[in-house]
Amino acid sequence: MQLTPETTAFGRHETFALRYGWLTKGFLALKADCSVFESDEATVQLGVGKNMVASIRYWLRACQLIEVSSNRPTDLGELIFDPETGLDPYLEDEATIWLLHWLLASNPKQATTWFWFFNKFHKSHFETTELIDALKEYVNENVKSKVSPSTLKNDISALTRMYTKSKVNGKLPAEESLDSPFSIMGLITNTHGGYDSTPSYRGQLPTAIFAFAVTQFFESQSATSVPLEQIMYSRTHQVAPGAIFRLVETDVVNKLEDMISLIPNTYEIRDVAGQLQIFKTGNVKAAEYLRKYYTGISQEVKS
Template identity: 50%
Template sequence: MRFNPDKTAFGRHETFALRFGWLTKGTQALMGGDPVFEADDATVQLGVGKNMVSSIRYWLQAARIIVRQGDAWELTKTGTYIFDDDGFDPYLEDEATIWLIHWLIASNPEMATTWWWFFNRFHKPEFTSAELAAALQDFAQAQVKGRHAGSTLKTDAAVLLRMYVRSSVATGTPVEEALDSPMSILGLISDLQGSKTFESRPARRDSLPAPILGFAILELLDALGERQIPIEDVMRGRTGLPAIGAVFRLTEAALLAKIERLVHDLPDLFALRETAGIHQLYVFGRSAPAEILAAHYADTFEEAAA
């Protein structure tokens, strides 16, 4: 979660943006017990090409769904909550899960450096693909240790756009290529019709559930080793750490409204107070970030059953 210039990753996706079904397909194969990603028949088990096998494994790591433990891959706690046999949403049917995966990727500078940089540190509301690639190269040259090929960074910028912008598909495009990434439904980046310009602006984000924001806040507080945080730090972040308001592209008013909803719905966990003229969010107890997901999914299950 904390940016380390010595630990970064570019171009690990094999030029493929995250696709619908990949996280589910990868976790289900993994839970089968075999070392699927290293298996000789991995392409058969996953039903994709060799480079796509590597890409699925990468996106599972970038989204913090799996982690290497010794010689084996295991689901993380969050991965288990979502994708286990009894998981909350293994087929990504709830948009809240897409928001969660977005946070998990955008707060992972070690495995998804370009995504971390764009959503936490790139604040230009309108830009072209060339401007995005140039800004990424400036960032890499100034703040990342080691050398990174310009072509790799340009590809990263292109994959990021492909992943978050809804595509305009031409007739004759293969079906799999025509499927947008699940991230595209969030509306965090869009192309301006009639131009080669993209935009990514703060907005209300009504589809972002407050508990997903709460999950991000708890993770940030765990990284800080603190149980309180100024609202300003939630919005803009601290040096080297995610800026939650920026990651979700929220306006300040929208961020505060969602925090107030969290405090209202989970008063035993969150409280808003003003100390020395600074609005701060307090967290009580030692609730694990993944546990707050139940606050959203339990309500969702009840609504579906009603």
């Protein structure tokens, strides 16, 4: 969850933004055949072209659902996407999209551009050229390997297509005009001649998903307390939940208070010398928040 200049990844999506159904399709195929992505029959099994096969595998890796080295499902991948026991294998709950967004933007090793945009790029209104230039500058200053301008341009194109509603264009094939599931969050919107990505109140972000992110953040820090500022803003090469979810500070505080109520005796907010600090006082694991959320939804449906 921290950028390492020697370990980064750009352009591995084969220019395809993540599409509806791909994660489910790829994960289920992998469960049925652990070597599906190396198979000559992958295009038939997945029903897509060869480059799309590579793209699906990439997005599964970038969203931390399968291991990079072995292509085996991660524990989190199994928890969400297992066809028999998974919490939301068919992406029927918007909460899962928020969760996947966190997993993608907090993964600088496999999705460096996504990590950079949501943690380090702070301009609210921008055009494509500004994004590309800012990413080039960041890469030149913080990444060891050389990355071609065309690769960075393709990353920016994939990112903006993933997070914005598609514009109606009769020249595009129907499949190309389908929105990515990530567009429903409204984290990037189209404006006249550019884009907008402004911190805001995110009432549609479930407390449990925010709590999952904060708990993972604490686990990555191996810390028992952090200043509120570190939850809000990315310092050095760290991730920050508030930045990734594009939250204003008051909403971060509100969600922290809701998180404390969700599973009591796990976190506290204290004023230390005039600075708000978040203390972890229990041993709750991040996945417990997911189980609590999806179990609650399941019970509501049954009733």
